Amino acid sequence: MKSQDTPFEGGPMDGRVLPVMLGPTGHPPKTYRIPVPDPDGGPATMLVYRRVPRGHSRRLGLIQGWKYQYDPDDTSGGRLRWPWSKPATPPAAPPSGKPDEANG
Template sequence: MKSEDTPFVGGPLDGRVLPVLLGITGHPPKTYRVPVPDAAGGPPTVLVYRRVPRPHAGRFALGHKWRYEYDPEGGGDRGPRWPWSRPGAKPDAAPERKGDTTDE
């Protein structure tokens, strides 16, 4: 598999450059989770990094390069954004259809 050296910004991995495996599309994953074991033997702490575009290094930069920025809140993956699951949507209300004239 292909990998790409990707810089990490913020958090405990700040300033490190790690090889990250690329997916089928040639991009690294959107989130990078790093489990850190607890010294007391408890459950591990998971550090979450989000993929963001890296500023272009020059005028001849080819393709997008990425970097990971620390997400201190560690917000979970939001998953697919379906039209009916956006904020303010009324899940119980049936959509009105034109031409629906059922008077009983």
Template sequence: MKSEETPFEGGPMDGRSLPILLGPTGTPPKTYRIPVPDDAGGPPTVLVYRRVPRGHSKRLGLPKGWKYEYSAGDEKGAGKRGSGLRWPWSKPDPAPDATPGGKPDDTHE
């Protein structure tokens, strides 16, 4: 398997570089999750990093390489963007209700 030194930006891994295994297309995974064990023996904290282009070529605008940026707020699995396949016939994700209880407000008729 081929790997590539990929830099990390933001979060606890800022400034570090790790060898990341490349997929069949020669690119690293879209998200990289790093479990960090809890000192008190609780569930581990998961650091989530998202793949972004390092730069673009002048002529064609192709990515020159990849890096990972820290994605704050996704530690507990909230907002799992980019997970799973999206088929054209798949139903869209349900939008959250704007009302606090999730029920329609029928008080002002």
């Protein structure tokens, strides 16, 4: 598989460049998670970085590369979100199936 040297911005990895494996489309993953072990033996802390465009070309506005930006408020929880998935909160109760007496 191919890899690409990708810069990291913000957070503890600021200024570092790491080789990141590219997917089948030739792009790095949208999120990059780095587990940091706890020195006291507790649960590991997860650093989350989001993929953002590095720059755009002048004439066509094409993306010229990718970089990772630190995301301290990660709310995705590491799960994939599919468009057909159920929402996290239950919807409001639907109206009753009885016809309205004033209309009918």
